[in-house]
Amino acid sequence: MFKSKTSKVGLIVFLAISMLLAACGKGDKATSGSGKNALDQIKKRGKIVIGVKYDTRLFGLKNPKTGEVEGFDIDISKELAKEILGDEKKVEFKEVTSKTRIPMLNNGDIDAIVATMTISEDRKKEVDFSDVYFDAGQSLLVKKGSPIKGLEDLKKGTKVLAVKGSTSAVNIREKAPEATILEYENYTEAFTALKSGQGDALTTDDSILYGMVDQDPNYQLVGGTFTEEPYGIAVKKGNKELVDALNKALKKIKESGKYDEIKNKWIKTN
Amino acid sequence: MIDFSILIDNWDAYLEGFKNTVLASLIGLVGSFVIGVIVAVMRIAPIKPLNWIGTAYVEFIRNIPLLIIAFFFYVGLPAVGVTLPGFVAGTIALSIYTASFIAEAIRAGIQSVPKGQMEAARSSGLTYLQAMKTIILPQAIKIVIPPIGNQFINLVKNSSILGMIAGLDLMYFGDIVSSHTFITFDVYIFVGLFYLVLTIPLSLGVGYLEKRLARSH
Numbered sequence: 001m002f003k004s005k006t007s008k009v010g011l012i013v014f015l016a017i018s019m020l021l022a023a024c025g026k027g028d029k030a031t032s033g034s035g036k037n038a039l040d041q042i043k044k045r046g047k048i049v050i051g052v053k054y055d056t057r058l059f060g061l062k063n064p065k066t067g068e069v070e071g072f073d074i075d076i077s078k079e080l081a082k083e084i085l086g087d088e089k090k091v092e093f094k095e096v097t098s099k100t101r102i103p104m105l106n107n108g109d110i111d112a113i114v115a116t117m118t119i120s121e122d123r124k125k126e127v128d129f130s131d132v133y134f135d136a137g138q139s140l141l142v143k144k145g146s147p148i149k150g151l152e153d154l155k156k157g158t159k160v161l162a163v164k165g166s167t168s169a170v171n172i173r174e175k176a177p178e179a180t181i182l183e184y185e186n187y188t189e190a191f192t193a194l195k196s197g198q199g200d201a202l203t204t205d206d207s208i209l210y211g212m213v214d215q216d217p218n219y220q221l222v223g224g225t226f227t228e229e230p231y232g233i234a235v236k237k238g239n240k241e242l243v244d245a246l247n248k249a250l251k252k253i254k255e256s257g258k259y260d261e262i263k264n265k266w267i268k269t270n
Numbered sequence: 271m272i273d274f275s276i277l278i279d280n281w282d283a284y285l286e287g288f289k290n291t292v293l294a295s296l297i298g299l300v301g302s303f304v305i306g307v308i309v310a311v312m313r314i315a316p317i318k319p320l321n322w323i324g325t326a327y328v329e330f331i332r333n334i335p336l337l338i339i340a341f342f343f344y345v346g347l348p349a350v351g352v353t354l355p356g357f358v359a360g361t362i363a364l365s366i367y368t369a370s371f372i373a374e375a376i377r378a379g380i381q382s383v384p385k386g387q388m389e390a391a392r393s394s395g396l397t398y399l400q401a402m403k404t405i406i407l408p409q410a411i412k413i414v415i416p417p418i419g420n421q422f423i424n425l426v427k428n429s430s431i432l433g434m435i436a437g438l439d440l441m442y443f444g445d446i447v448s449s450h451t452f453i454t455f456d457v458y459i460f461v462g463l464f465y466l467v468l469t470i471p472l473s474l475g476v477g478y479l480e481k482r483l484a485r486s487h
Contacts, residue, residue, distance in 0.1 A: 183436065
C-alpha cells in the first residue's frame with residue numbers, strides 16, 4: 001500500500017500531530033464529549049458558558065452604550081449561575097443566532113442555550129431541553145384604538161402583516177383564512193409597514209411583539225396567544241445531570257419570586 | 271435536476287405573480303415613456319427655468335436606488351396621509367425611475383441631430399415646434415429606439431422591486447414559495463423563466479422596430 005518508508009513515516013507524524021491537536025482542542029472547549037459529566041466540568045471550571053441572542057429586544061440585546069448584553073434571557077442565565085455555582089457573575093455569554101446555536105452547542109463552544117428557543121419535537125432529536133422557562137405564543141399587534149380585538153376580527157379585507165417564511169405566516173392563513181396576508185423580508189420592515197398604515201395587524205410570537213411595543217408604545221397586543229411556543233434551555237444531548245440541575249434551579253427561581261420579578265422587568269403586558 | 275412539481279404545485283401563485291408583473295410592466299412602460307418625453311422636452315426647450323427643472327429631475331431620480339424610491343412611496347407617503355398599496359407604490363416608483371433614463375435617451379437622440387438642421391429649418395420660416403416635428407424628431411427617433419428598448423427591458427426586470435413592498439408580483443410569490451418549501455434554486459429558476467417570457471418578445475420587438483425605421487429613411 002505504501003510506496004516508500006518516507007510515506008509511512010509521514011503518515012505516523014500526521015496522525016501524531018492530529019491527535020495532539022485534538023487533545024489541545026478539547027482543553028479549550030466548554031464541554032468535552034466523553035468522561036465526566038458536563039455539570040461536574042462546569043463546577044470544576046467555576047463558570048457556565050451560555051449562548052444568548054445579541055439582537056433580540058427584551059430577551060438578549062447588546063446595549064451599544066455599555067457594551068453589555070441585556071434582557072430576560074440574560075437575567076435568567078445570571079440567576080441560573082447563582083443557583084448552580086453560587087455567584088451570578090460566574091457566567092460567560094457568547095452570541096448565538098437561530099442558525100448557529102445548535103452547532104455551537106454540539107461543538108462544545110457553549111454549555112447551554114438560553115436564546116428564545118422553542119421546544120419542538122424536531123429539535124428534541126438534536127438537543128435536550130429543560131422545563132419551559134417562558135411561554136411564548138403567536139399573537140396580534142395593532143395600533144391602539146384599532147377595531148381589531150382578536151382573531152375573530154380578521155375578516156375579509158383586513159390586512160395582516162407577517163414575515164416571509166415564518167411559521168406565524170402559515171398559522172395565520174389557517175386561523176384567519178379570509179384575511180389578506182402580506183409578507184415582508186424581516187420584522188423591521190413588517191413593523192414599518194404597519195406603522196405606515198399598510199396593514200391592520202402584525203402577527204408573530206408575542207415575545208417579539210412586546211419588543212415592538214417597547215419601541216413604540218402606540219401599539220398593543222390584542223386577543224391573547226393562539227399558538228404555543230414554549231421556550232426551553234437547550235443542552236447537549238445526554239447531559240441528564242445538567243438538565244436536572246437547570247430544572248432544579250428554574251424551580252427555585254420561580255418559587256422565590258425572582259422569576260416574576262425578572263419577567264415583569266422586561267415584559268410589560270399592556 | 272429541476273423539480274417541475276414546484277411549478278405545478280404553486281401554479282396559482284406563479285400565475286398571480288406573473289399577471290401582476292405584466293400589469294406593472296405595461297403601466298410602467300406607458301407611464302415612464304410619457305414622463306420621460308415631458309422631462310426630455312423640458313431639458314431641451316429654449317426656456318431656462320424648464321431646463322433647470324428637467325435637469326434636476328434627471329440628476330436626482332437616476333442617482334438614487336430604485337428601492338429607496340419604492341420605499342418612499344410605500345412607507346414615506348403615509349406620513350403625509352397618502353397610503354398606497356404596494357403594487358401602486360411600486361409601479362409609480364418604477365415609472366418615475368425609468369423615466370429619468372428615458373428622458374436622457376431622448377435628449378441625447380435629439381441633440382445628436384446636427385444643430386445646423388434646426389438653424390436651417392428656422393431660417394426657412396418654420397417655427398421651433400414645426401422644425402422639431404418635421405425635421406428633428408423623425409431623425410432622432412431612429413437613434414433613440416435602441417436605448418429606450420433597453421430601458422423598457424430593464425423596467426420589466428426592475429419590476430421585481432415590487433416583491434420588497436408586498437406588491438404581489440412574481441418575485442413576491444417566488445420569495446414566499448421558496449421560504450415555505452425551503453427550495454430556493456428551482457423556485458427562482460421558474461421565476462426567471464417567467465421574466466424571460468416577457469423580456470425576450472420585448473427585445474425582439476425593439477429589434478424589429480429598429481430595422482423598420484432604418485429602412486424608412
